Amino acid sequence: MNSLELSSLYQLTIVRFRLLLREPEAVFWIFIFPILLAVGLGIAFRNRPADVLPVAATTPQLTQALARDPGLSASAMDEPAGAHALATGNILLLAIQRPDGIAYKYDDTNPDARTARLIVDRDLQSAAGQQPSVRVTDQLVHETGARYIDFVVPGLLGMNLMGSAMWGLGFSIVEARQKKLLKRLVASPMPRWQYLTSFLLSRLAMLVVEVVAFLGFARLAFGVPFRGSLWQLALLCVITSLVFSALGLLVASRAKTMEAVSGLMNLVMLPMWILSGVFFSASRFPAVIQPVVRALPLTAAIDAMRGNMLQGLNLSQMLVPVTILLAWFIVPFAVSLRIFRWR
Amino acid sequence: MTATATNGSPAAPPPAHANGPSLLLRGVRKAFADVLAVDGLDLEVAPGECFGLLGPNGAGKTTTIEICEGLTPPDSGTVELLGLNWATGATQLRQRIGIQLQETQFPDKLTVEETLRLFRSFFRRGISVDESIKTAQLEEKRGARVGTLSGGQKQRLAMACALVGDPELLFLDEPTTGLDPQARRHLWDLVEALKQAGRTIILTTHYMEEAEQLCGRVAIMDHGRVIALGTPQQLIATVGGEDIVEFAVSSNESASADPPQTPLDPAVFTAIAGVQSHRAHAGLHQLSVSELHTAVPRIFAALREQGLHLSEFRTHSASLEDVFVRLTGRNLRDE
Numbered sequence: 001m002n003s004l005e006l007s008s009l010y011q012l013t014i015v016r017f018r019l020l021l022r023e024p025e026a027v028f029w030i031f032i033f034p035i036l037l038a039v040g041l042g043i044a045f046r047n048r049p050a051d052v053l054p055v056a057a058t059t060p061q062l063t064q065a066l067a068r069d070p071g072l073s074a075s076a077m078d079e080p081a082g083a084h085a086l087a088t089g090n091i092l093l094l095a096i097q098r099p100d101g102i103a104y105k106y107d108d109t110n111p112d113a114r115t116a117r118l119i120v121d122r123d124l125q126s127a128a129g130q131q132p133s134v135r136v137t138d139q140l141v142h143e144t145g146a147r148y149i150d151f152v153v154p155g156l157l158g159m160n161l162m163g164s165a166m167w168g169l170g171f172s173i174v175e176a177r178q179k180k181l182l183k184r185l186v187a188s189p190m191p192r193w194q195y196l197t198s199f200l201l202s203r204l205a206m207l208v209v210e211v212v213a214f215l216g217f218a219r220l221a222f223g224v225p226f227r228g229s230l231w232q233l234a235l236l237c238v239i240t241s242l243v244f245s246a247l248g249l250l251v252a253s254r255a256k257t258m259e260a261v262s263g264l265m266n267l268v269m270l271p272m273w274i275l276s277g278v279f280f281s282a283s284r285f286p287a288v289i290q291p292v293v294r295a296l297p298l299t300a301a302i303d304a305m306r307g308n309m310l311q312g313l314n315l316s317q318m319l320v321p322v323t324i325l326l327a328w329f330i331v332p333f334a335v336s337l338r339i340f341r342w343r
Numbered sequence: 344m345t346a347t348a349t350n351g352s353p354a355a356p357p358p359a360h361a362n363g364p365s366l367l368l369r370g371v372r373k374a375f376a377d378v379l380a381v382d383g384l385d386l387e388v389a390p391g392e393c394f395g396l397l398g399p400n401g402a403g404k405t406t407t408i409e410i411c412e413g414l415t416p417p418d419s420g421t422v423e424l425l426g427l428n429w430a431t432g433a434t435q436l437r438q439r440i441g442i443q444l445q446e447t448q449f450p451d452k453l454t455v456e457e458t459l460r461l462f463r464s465f466f467r468r469g470i471s472v473d474e475s476i477k478t479a480q481l482e483e484k485r486g487a488r489v490g491t492l493s494g495g496q497k498q499r500l501a502m503a504c505a506l507v508g509d510p511e512l513l514f515l516d517e518p519t520t521g522l523d524p525q526a527r528r529h530l531w532d533l534v535e536a537l538k539q540a541g542r543t544i545i546l547t548t549h550y551m552e553e554a555e556q557l558c559g560r561v562a563i564m565d566h567g568r569v570i571a572l573g574t575p576q577q578l579i580a581t582v583g584g585e586d587i588v589e590f591a592v593s594s595n596e597s598a599s600a601d602p603p604q605t606p607l608d609p610a611v612f613t614a615i616a617g618v619q620s621h622r623a624h625a626g627l628h629q630l631s632v633s634e635l636h637t638a639v640p641r642i643f644a645a646l647r648e649q650g651l652h653l654s655e656f657r658t659h660s661a662s663l664e665d666v667f668v669r670l671t672g673r674n675l676r677d678e
Contacts (some may be wrong), residue, residue: 015453022452046435108401146492181449187444189437189508343414 008190012198013205019167020206022275028169034160035215041156042149044224052117052316056082057095062102065127074325090263092116095124103262138327151224153218154305157211161237162244162272162298164210166265169199169248173259178253192342196249203245204238211237227312235315236308239325240301246299246333272298300324365390365543366411371420373406380406381417382567383647390511390627395558396547397663399673403567404447404547408516412442412543425511429661437586438467441510442499445517451490452474452569457479458489459503466508479503495526497556502533513537519553531556532592538594551663562669570670575663583619584631588639589613591627591655592646611649615641622669630669 004010052070066074077085082094086105093106093116102124106113126132137146146301176182185195211234219225226233251268255261273291274297276282276327285293293299300321307313307321315322355564366388373381382402388394396404409415410422411431413436422428427436432660438463445476449458459472476485485491492500498518505513518534519527529551534557537544548554554561555575563578571578579585592607609621617638622629632638635658646653668674 005460006464006465008461011461015450015461017459018457019450019452027568136647176450180446180452181448183414184442184444184447184449184504187412187437187442187506188462189434189467 003027009194009201012190012194013201016139016172016198016202017205020173020202027171028167030160030164030210030239031213033262034156034210037123038149038153038156038214038218038219039106041152047210049071050113053093053112053114053119054091055093055120056085056091057096057097058082059097059169062095062097062124066120066123069119072116072123074336088319093120095120147222149218149222150310151306152279153215153224157214158276158298158302158305159273159278160208160210161240161301162269162309162326163207165203165241165244166248166251166269168203168206169245170252170261170265171254171258173252174255174258175248175343177255177343186342193241196337196340197273199249200242200245203241207237207241224309226309228308228314233305233308236301236304236322239322239329240305243297243301243325243332246329246336249340250336251334253340256341272296276297277302293323296322297325297328300328353398364388364423365392365425366394366545367421367423368407368411371407371410371417371422373403373415373417375406378560381410381552384420384567384569386562388543388568390512390543393534393543393544393546393557393559394608395554395561396545396564397549397554397558397561397667398547398564399549399667402549402564404549404564405516406567407564408514408547410547411516412440413437416642423481425606438508439511441505441508442514443505443513443515443518445520447501449497449500449504450488452488454486454488455483455500455503458500459507463507469508470506470560472507475507477504478506478536480529492543493526495522495529498522498530498534499528502530506537508658513542514543515544517527517547517549519548519550551667555663561663563670564672565667571666578666579661580662582631584617584633585661586632586635586658587661587665588630588632588635588642588658589627589655590642590646590653590657592651593654607651609651611645612642615645619642620669624672627655631669 020030023183038113039343052073054073054074054075055066057066058077058079060076063074063076077091077094077096080098082091082096082105085091086107092110092113093104096103096105102115104120106117108117173182177184186192196309208269215224215316217228219226240271247268248265251264252261275285275293277293278298282293282299282303304315304318304325305323307318308315354669359439364387368386371381372379372385384403384407386394397406398404404414410417411424413422413433416429424436424438429436432515444545453461456472457477459475459605463469463472463475476482479502481496481499484496489497489500502518503517505515515534519530519657522530531553535656536545545561546557558575560572561578562569607623607628609623612618612621612628617632617634619631619633630638630642639658664674
């Protein structure tokens with residue numbers, strides 16, 4: 001036996017690794033699931049060369065005029081068939097020939113339908129002989145970083161760090177408490193701080209694998225940009241993981257059964273899944289609840305990661321989210337150390 | 344001592360308690376909500392002793408042992424182990440005692456060896472992992488995951504975890520509860536070997552055979568108090584006879600085991616030479632008898648004189664169970 005074998009902190013940490021890696025479900029949720037999710041979203045939201053908007057018109061002349069535009073796919077329909085196609089989402093807009101002109105039937109709350117309205121109107125006006133009053137040319141830019149996948153990858157990263165840290169700590173601790181292993185450990189000379197520290201250490205080591213695998217995949221498969229400094233991104237991941245480890249510890253600090261801790265865990269995470277802007281921008285929520293949304297640790301983490309990856313911001317330019325994160329680390333950690341139940 | 348300081352630290356300091364008791368309890372009390380779990384307990388265990396706390400479930404054995412182990416603080420009273428107390432000497436004590444708790448479940452997915460390595464790492468000095476595996480006779484299971492072990496093997500692993508620190512004082516809380524008879528014997532052999540090696544052991548059990556077999560001295564507990572204390576032989580001697588005769592009678596020809604209509608006069612039996620005492624419980628008469636071979640024919644004769652027919656009859660050597668029954672009027676396993 002060498003001195004490392006005899007170090008209790010090393011043994012506790014290595015035990016955490018063994019227990020995690022011997023749990024196939026855990027390996028799936030932590031390492032495989034986020035990649036699958038990114039693949040799925042990447043496919044669903046891939047940017048097509050140029051979105052072709054399906055529209056319809058009630059006369060062959062109108063249909064012909066619209067079909068000439070590569071941005072539209074136009075078909076001829078009578079009014080009832082068109083209304084049905086609109087209702088079922090098969091077309092975005094129906095152009096109806098009326099004696100006194102043309103009526104556009106579309107849903108103005110749908111951005112695509114509004115776009116279709118603009119294009120259709122332009123095409124029909126010019127078919128009717130209208131000349132543009134100003135000469136314009138289009139200069140097309142296809143910039144990575146502005147796509148949905150670029151937006152969603154930092155969100156998924158934050159969500160994954162939250163899930164793996166909270167489940168990882170919460171479940172293991174409550175299981176050890178339920179099986180009286182915690183009690184047995186405190187009956188031994190094990191320093192208590194080492195038990196909790198071993199969770200953080202194994203989490204951080206796991207983090208390297210988790211983050212590198214996920215971001216590496218996002219980079220290679222989708223060309224997601226990394227505009228900020230990589231070590232600052234790494235630091236953000238570490239802080240985020242510590243924040244959710246502390247929350248996991250807090251959630252697990254008194255719970256006695258797996259059912260109780262699962263419930264608490266979902267109670268803590270559910271609002272963040274919804275509000276923290278994983279899949280869409282958190283700024284879409286009403287202004288009234290914005291202070292709450294901004295104060296959530298996952299919102300802060302994802303904002304900071306998006307700032308780093310997509311806008312190339314420095315940590316010093318993101319003091320608000322970083323401060324929020326640090327507060328979410330210190331307070332739950334301090335509270336859970338106070339109220340932790342060892343038996 | 345088989346101690347080997349494998350981590351290069353200086354040899355352990357000599358025991359601070361010199362020749363004092365390994366364990367000393369004075370006036371220890373502990374109440375949970377409105378239940379008085381331990382009610383003014385005094386105990387003293389000498390170095391090298393194997394001391395048993397015997398009693399039914401709920402007698403306060405586990406609370407007592409957990410107070411000794413520093414896991415439950417007593418409401419009042421003093422607790423001293425190896426001359427130290429938990430308030431000031433906890434760090435040192437944790438290094439010097441070994442503990443096996445009643446229902447620890449070690450992680451299923453760790454192997455026997457990994458579990459022991461973990462526990463070994465908590466102690467500054469102690470025996471090697473190999474040695475602990477050998478002591479607990481788990482050599483064949485060394486690489487097996489804990490989840491695949493039998494109940495007896497798990498219990499031996501718990502024992503090995505308690506031994507890796509080469510403890511001066513070993514606490515075993517119901518080490519054989521829930522084990523089949525063979526696994527129990529196996530564990531007894533293990534405790535026997537530890538006793539031979541001169542280790543001080545304190546164990547709780549609700550099996551009287553276990554206490555009789557393993558313990559040099561036994562404290563019988565009931566309702567948080569020690570109701571009898573001594574060697575198993577001394578305690579059994581208090582029953583009055585070496586053997587116990589149990590029988591049921593019926594007054595008519597039918598061999599029903601119903602109790603007779605008119606209660607039998609105990610004097611009929613206590614008058615018989617060799618019968619020390621009489622007790623009736625649920626239609627069963629119990630006599631403690633000192634010379635079985637001469638007393639039994641006389642008991643038969645007395646029953647015939649009363650016109651009574653035996654529907655049941657058996658004898659056994661007096662045990663700690665009978666001590667408990669005599670002291671409390673209940674059986675150890677009634678609860």
